[in-house]
Amino acid sequence: MTIKENIEKVKGEIAAAARGCGRDPEEILLVAVSKTRTPEEIDEAIDAGIEDIGENKVQEILDKYDHVKPVRFHMIGHLQTNKVKYIIDKAALIHSVDSLKLALEIQKQAEKHGRTAEVLVQVNAAEEESKFGVTAGDAEGLIKSILESCENIRLRGLMHIAPFAEDPEDVRIYFRQVKELYDRCARTDHPRLEFTWLSMGMSHDFRVAIEEGANLVRVGTAIFGERNYQK
Numbered sequence: 001m002t003i004k005e006n007i008e009k010v011k012g013e014i015a016a017a018a019r020g021c022g023r024d025p026e027e028i029l030l031v032a033v034s035k036t037r038t039p040e041e042i043d044e045a046i047d048a049g050i051e052d053i054g055e056n057k058v059q060e061i062l063d064k065y066d067h068v069k070p071v072r073f074h075m076i077g078h079l080q081t082n083k084v085k086y087i088i089d090k091a092a093l094i095h096s097v098d099s100l101k102l103a104l105e106i107q108k109q110a111e112k113h114g115r116t117a118e119v120l121v122q123v124n125a126a127e128e129e130s131k132f133g134v135t136a137g138d139a140e141g142l143i144k145s146i147l148e149s150c151e152n153i154r155l156r157g158l159m160h161i162a163p164f165a166e167d168p169e170d171v172r173i174y175f176r177q178v179k180e181l182y183d184r185c186a187r188t189d190h191p192r193l194e195f196t197w198l199s200m201g202m203s204h205d206f207r208v209a210i211e212e213g214a215n216l217v218r219v220g221t222a223i224f225g226e227r228n229y230q231k
Contacts, residue, residue: 003041004048006223007032011049014217017210028210029197031074033220035060036227039067045223046071052092054218058083065090076159076199076218078132081105088112094119095159095199095218098134103146103153110152117152120159120199123181125174131161136181147190157197157216158182168205175200175212182213 001009015025033054034042042053046069053068055061056077065073072092079096088109097103097119110117121143124133134142139158146153160178162171178200186195201209203222210217221227
């Protein structure tokens, strides 16, 4: 199947999952994850209607930013503090804020560029050692600290990467836990807290994530096919 056909298939599955739980498919944002993909492949996805591209590495954003058609780039991978300066003016949304140290560097660079950075707090609900993210129990404290310390950051929601499971039903509990946390945090009254996005779900589990409240899904393999890490 072509990239266009894959996108149409994924959008159909998103719509079915949304309607199946009484939600409007239009409220679900599809971010195409283009890790290791070429600018030509990204342009093919953009031509097929994709408006948001997710990258795991800063260098890939830098390599592709000026070589693809107009699109919003999302930084969805772990972000080192010493690399914030390279993408502060390029990433429309940073999904992976998991420490006050990182938030303070984003604040510093955003202030330097005269902009407000839009970020999500990454939650590691399963507390997997192999994944980044703040624990669900520490998330509200981190959010409070960011609101107190970072005037050039707007908190737009939460991001979660569930453990991989052959049966996505096995990770439903984590999606549900993060949605409950999202709803609780969203009630915070603060001018720089504007919860809009609950970023959960990837190629193998986005249907369950949508059923549990995700409104932003990050899909790579189901759109572009298996990755070639030799590129």
